[in-house]
Amino acid sequence: MGLKIGIVTEYYYPLLGGISEHVHNTAVQLRNKGYTVKIITSHVNGGQNGSKPPVEIIRIGRSTSIYSNGSLARVTVGKHLISELRETFRREKFDLLHLHSPLVPTLPMFAQFAALGPTIGTFHTYFDRSMWYTLLKGPVQKKLINRLSGQIAVSQSCIDALARYMEVRARIIPNGVNTSEFNPDAPKFPQFEDGKLNLLFLGRLDPRNGLSLMIQAFKLIKSRFPDVRLIIVGDGPLREHYKRLVPEEIERDIYLAGPVLHERNRYYSSADIFCSPVEKASFGITLLEAMASGKPIVATDNCGYRELLGPDEGFLIPPRDPGAFADTILKLLEDPGLRREKGMNGRQKALEFSWDKVSEKIAGFYEEVLSGR
DSSP states (O other): OOOEEEEEOSOOTTSOSHHHHHHHHHHHHHHHTTOEEEEEEEEOTTOOOSSOOSSEEEEEEEEEEEEETTEEEEEEEOTTHHHHHHHHHHHHOOSEEEEESTTSTTHHHHHHHHOSSOEEEEEOOOOSOOHHHHHHHHHHHHHTGGGOSEEEESSHHHHHHHHTTSOOOOEEOOOOBOTTTSSTTSOOOGGGOSSOEEEEEESOSSGGGOHHHHHHHHHHHHHHOOSEEEEEEOOOTTHHHHHHTSOGGGGGGEEEEEOOSTTHHHHHHHOSEEEEOOSOOSSOHHHHHHHHTTOOEEEEOOHHHHHHOOTTTEEEEOTTOHHHHHHHHHHHHTOHHHHHHHHHHHHHHHGGGBHHHHHHHHHHHHHHHHHTO
């Protein structure tokens, strides 16, 4: 093959999240298939993630956080971003650029203006309404969407959100999961094997991920099922805010792990139930990780999760209802056979989303675009 691919993204390690996972695993798989891959992203305060990256990382500008779409998003700032991107593309001579969230400022959007060859964009985000697109849908269509040589969306919900404003012709290629790393036999943490059952919440600590609802539900659960623990994996500027929401009477049974990259599989393995009260989602990589780990799931009913999680693998609960969320978790806590059945079904489903299979579809799409099909 021998193609040289540049992946442009606002999100890469040490930033944690679905896009970082997607970029990392795609880069690893493409490299294994014989592609030359380089990731173009920004400098992040706190440095690298402590491990050697799988491919070369080119960092331009500096990442900063902003509030957007119910979450803390990241944008890259710098004086000469477009000229630096253009110089990078001129020097590297990529056969193709793969832009993640190509309509989002700044690096993915600017990369389109600086690109010297074909570009593919992957859309990752679901949103309800956008004043930005309402006001600027014409220029966005002409200057950004129409510039792309190919379009990918991780789910139908991403396409539906954009299609309210623009013409989108995206191929659906979902997120994936490392089914070797995330598996039912991953080692557990000894400190959680004390006879209590474990609930796991994993995600950024921001409003739309629903940690406040999880804490409310856990208080209700503890009043009826004392031998249970809540493990919270994730971090964010609102960490102290969420700590203050924890009632004193349940504080000792809530474990705050902070941000975790390399041992996430051990947290899933140590859990008995995965809980995801997220209000907005385009897909749900954490759901896939939990399924691959053989864990039953209780999650909020949203359009992204609805595409992935069926009744065989878990439960979808109406949003903003801590009582219903708690009742469903209690149903699983009290029925080990039901937990085992849902977990086994989830594992089988997750195998269809292995990164090997997903990256094969991405590589095939590259070849289609470059051959003009």
